[in-house]
Amino acid sequence: MSDLQDAKFVSPRLVIFITRTEDQTNLTAVFQSLRIPMFHQFIGKGTAPSEILDIFGLSGMARLVTIGIMPQFMVKELFDRASKSMSLYQKGGGIAISVPLTGLQAPVLHLMSDEVRKAFEKQKKERSGSDMTGIKKESEYAMICVSVNSGFSDDVIDAAREAGAKGGTVLKGRRRNSEKVSLNFGIPMQDEQDFVMIVVPKEKKTEIMSAVSSSCGLGTGAHGVVIALPVDEVMGLEE
Numbered sequence: 179m180s181d182l183q184d185a186k187f188v189s190p191r192l193v194i195f196i197t198r199t200e201d202q203t204n205l206t207a208v209f210q211s212l213r214i215p216m217f218h219q220f221i222g223k224g225t226a227p228s229e230i231l232d233i234f235g236l237s238g239m240a241r242l243v244t245i246g247i248m249p250q251f252m253v254k255e256l257f258d259r260a261s262k263s264m265s266l267y268q269k270g271g272g273i274a275i276s277v278p279l280t281g282l283q284a285p286v287l288h289l290m291s292d293e294v295r296k297a298f299e300k301q302k303k304e305r306s307g308s309d310m311t312g313i314k315k316e317s318e319y320a321m322i323c324v325s326v327n328s329g330f331s332d333d334v335i336d337a338a339r340e341a342g343a344k345g346g347t348v349l350k351g352r353r354r355n356s357e358k359v360s361l362n363f364g365i366p367m368q369d370e371q372d373f374v375m376i377v378v379p380k381e382k383k384t385e386i387m388s389a390v391s392s393s394c395g396l397g398t399g400a401h402g403v404v405i406a407l408p409v410d411e412v413m414g415l416e417e
Contacts, residue, residue, distance in 0.1 A: 190279040191253055191410070194321075195244040196222070196347050196375070197272035201264050202242050208259045209246060217246030222347040222375075241272070241347050243375075247282065250410075257413045273377060273414035275321060277407045319409045320383045324374040324390055330400035331372035334390055338376055341389035346376035377409070 195205060199221065209217050220243040248256065253276045260274060322343075324334050331348045338346065351371045378386050387404050394400035 189250050190247055190282050191250050191276040192279050193246050193248060193253060193256065193274065193276045194375075195242070195260070195272065195274045196224075197242050197244070197264065197274075199240050199242045201272070204263045205242070205244055205260065208256065208263055209244070211259060212248075212252060212256055214246050214248055214252075214256075217244060219244045220349055222349045224345065224347060243347060243349065247279070250276075253411050257411065261413060273412070275319070275377060275409045275413075276411040277321065277409060317409045317412055318380055319377055319412050320380050321407045321409050322376045322378055322383065322387055322390070322404065323407065324376070324394065324402055324404050326372050326374070326394050326400040326402040328370035328372055330394055330402070331374050333400060334372075334374045334394050334402065335376075337389045337393035338374075338378075338386050341386040342382040343376050343378050343386050346374045349373040349375070377412070 197205060202219065206219075222241045222243045224241050257274060264272075322338070326334055328350070335343075335346055335348075349372070351373055376386070383406055387406060390402065391404050394402035395404065396402065
């Protein structure tokens with residue numbers, strides 16, 4: 179494998195699991211089994227309608243959101259272990275995605291470096307060059323993230339659903355704005371926020387973002403900010 183291929187193979191990924199809260203112990207054990215040095219967990223709420231519950235089992239339930247950082251080549255092993263211990267492909271199991279990162283703090287990189295180096299060398303011995311270059315395939319999904327004033331998450335989901343989304347996950351938080359933003363948009367400098375994460379088919383991304391922006395964008399009472407992130411690995415939505 180060339181140096182360029184090596185660099186792509188170990189490039190960092192943000193991995194996000196949205197699962198049942200009762201899976202916390204199993205998922206924590208999976209992360210620890212791969213010696214991932216740092217990950218975060220939050221409690222969110224699923225928003226899929228009742229008819230989608232029969233497909234994904236995400237409606238109205240408390241959801242565990244787990245976020246970790248790791249090199250690309252470890253994502254497949256993480257997903258494989260999680261799938262075996264948590265049955266993510268079954269109804270109600272949840273979803274998992276990985277998102278490319280373009281920057282990472284040096285101390286965080288150093289935390290992973292020793293384990294990453296050992297794991298990477300092991301992978302190189304176990305896989306042929308052709309296997310490793312073909313490991314990544316283009317994903318058919320994207321993740322839309324929306325920040326809106328508290329209480330507007332239902333409006334976001336309604337707009338996204340009308341444009342073709344199936345549902346999302348809501349987290350509670352706070353937004354802090356600069357004085358310039360507050361003056362230009364009439365937004366308080368500090369405000370309670372709903373954060374909505376929606377995984378959508380890539381071909382519907384633009385339409386859904388446009389619908390959410392029209393209904394809940396900065397020019398509305400929701401004062402929403404809408405962004406999209408590329409997704410390169412997905413588990414739990416393929417079937």
